[in-house]
Amino acid sequence: MTDTARAESFHAVGEQIAATLRDAHAALEGYAEGDGNPRELKKCAEQLHAVHGALQIASIYGAGLLAKEMEATCNFLIASDKSGSIFDEGIEALSRAMVQLPSYVERIMDGGRDIPLVMLPLLNDLRAARRQSLLSESTLMLLNGQSLASSEQALHAVADGAGADLDVAKLRPQFQLGLLGWIKGADAERNLQRMHAVAMQLEAGAANQELHRLWWVVGGVLEALADGGLDASISLKRLLGQVDREIKRLLQSGPDDFTANPPADLVNNLLFYIARATSSGERVAALRSAYQLGDVAPAEEQVDELRESLAAPSPQLMKTVAGAISEDLGRAKDVLDIYVRTGMEDATELEAQV
Incomplete structure (x- = not known):
């Protein structure tokens, strides 16, 4: 076609x-x-x-x-x-x-x-x-899984990490230590680095696409936080708490459980924050490109402007209203013309046109 x-x-x-x-x-x-x-x-x-x-x-x-x-x-x-x-x-x-x-x-x-x-x-x-x-x-942001699947970086990382020997039981306490310290506001930079190091190891040892996706995105959020592109909001603290629970799931259920039950909502919510980050680190930039976040998460000003334009009368509606007004004015003009030409003197004859 x-x-x-x-x-x-x-x-x-x-x-x-x-x-x-x-x-x-x-x-x-x-x-x-x-x-x-x-x-x-x-x-x-x-x-x-x-x-x-x-x-x-x-x-x-x-x-x-x-x-x-x-x-x-x-x-x-x-x-x-x-x-x-x-x-x-x-x-x-x-x-x-x-x-x-x-x-x-x-x-x-x-x-x-x-x-x-x-x-x-x-x-x-x-x-x-x-x-x-x-x-x-964040629930309206659609995961562009195909973009990630076609990413050479993603596929290469999964292939390299599939056989890695991960000691998840030792990595989780390190992540929890960093998470707790960051939530309390104690030495944020060091604790973000600690969580980031764990995420990098889990990403490198990811046995499947879903796990690699999760740790790639988690790493991006931690990078944005470390670079000052995101604030330590309550929502982000809760999301990183969910990340800890995913590490627990990996420890208890193994990697195959992530293929059957991928953490799509968590990844989606994390991507929302990456789209809103003001920093442009290497990982954040790669994620924005792979998931086309500029398309699914436009600037707030643009969204507000579009909402206002939709609330305003549409061109079609304005055309319809203008046509109706034109018809009413035409009828009023005809009545007034008849009133003048026939010498009518009773003004009440014009009240219906007011």
């Missing part, structure tokens, strides 16, 4: 998504402004399900995630009591999402980047309406 044909196909999908979203919006408005017929909500959920599938095909994952949450909220409302604050919150969150999702899709179709973080406030409003746990920024 040529680039032109691919672009035409992409925009055809975009037009279909836009049309389906308009139908979903109309169904939601019909429910909210009408007699509360549940068939309208069911129709809205069906349309959102179709939108989610189309967005997945078009690889617009941020919008797809929002459509999925909107569909889930629709189904939640269908099954819930129609009175009370929970129902009202759900309708209000759905209505706002219904306005912003088409604008987001339109921006992507015009060549913009798909940045799921922009959708975070709406996603959490929808989840809160269903009394579900909220998402964090």
